[in-house]
Amino acid sequence: MKKLLIYLSILCFVICTCQSKKEETHKNNKTSTMVEKFDFALFKKYQESNGTLELKNGYTVLSMSAPEKDEAGTLEELLPKPSFLYVYKEFYPNGNLKKKETRISETVKVEKSEYYDKDGNLEKTVDEDQNYGKIKYQDVLSFLDKKGYINLKTGEGRLNDDGTNKYDIVYDQDVPVWNISITQGKRLSEKELLEIMKTSPGEPNVWKPVVYKMDANTGKIISEK
Structure with missing residues (x-):
């Protein structure tokens, strides 16, 4: 009986330790995921541009609007050359990323689209390339x-x-x-x-x-x- 109690005590300790480590890992993963927010500094530079803004990283901002009150913010930017794709992003009024879509035109989404909740957590990923015929x-x-x-x-x-x-x-x-x-x-x-x-x-x-x-x-x- 004594040996059984010792065994149960050790087993309980191991389970609690594993659970604690699991919760700590989950917490660290959650906090290490940076929530993308609307870039107001970039928006100010865009306002001072002539309609398009070329960035040092090769991206080109095509359009941008800031979130305010109940209105969403938006950002459209061309990927660096030689790509012909551009990324469309929409932001909640609190500045957090709402959705991120890769497009070849205004109505044609390609590759992966990502959708987030108001706290910046990824809710859904969509494979857009499956929506088209044999010719991509x-x-x-x-x-x-x-x-x-x-x-x-x-x-x-x-x-x-x-x-x-x-x-x-x-x-x-x-x-x-x-x-x-x-x-x-x-x-x-x-x-x-x-x-x-x-x-x-x-x-x-x-x-x-x-x-x-x-x-x-x-x-x-x-x-x-």
Whole structure:
């Protein structure tokens, strides 16, 4: 009986020690995870820029708005060259990161998306690449590279000279089709410019888009206009 009590005492001690270490490890892991917050210093620099802000780490801030009261903050930044992806981040009014999405265009999310609660804890991760057909966004970029609109090796062609997006990409899941629009695809003819100036006041846009439709299963160009 005495030996049994000693054995139970030792077993209880070991269990308590293991539980204590487990709780301590969990606590350390929790405190060591830094919660990403809105960067107000960066926002101030962005406000002083001409609409885009190139950073020393190679990122380019495309747009930024600060969180306040009940309004969320946002940040859009291009990844360093030669990448053609950009990251969209949204922040709670308390400044904590709400979601982080990697995109190739405004509506097309790729790779992994992350969603957080108000305290900065990761709630959900989504594999966005599973939403598309056999032809992925990399194939769309390769097409743009072959057409000479962009250069995948150097990263040239991400933006137009005026800072606007070089292209817009929309995925139609029902068909499925990739709709690829080159924002400054062709210059307007003199006749087209005169027609626009008759009906629209101010300086007309000298460019018109070129739109391609790509089969999302074969990569074949269905139409061009």
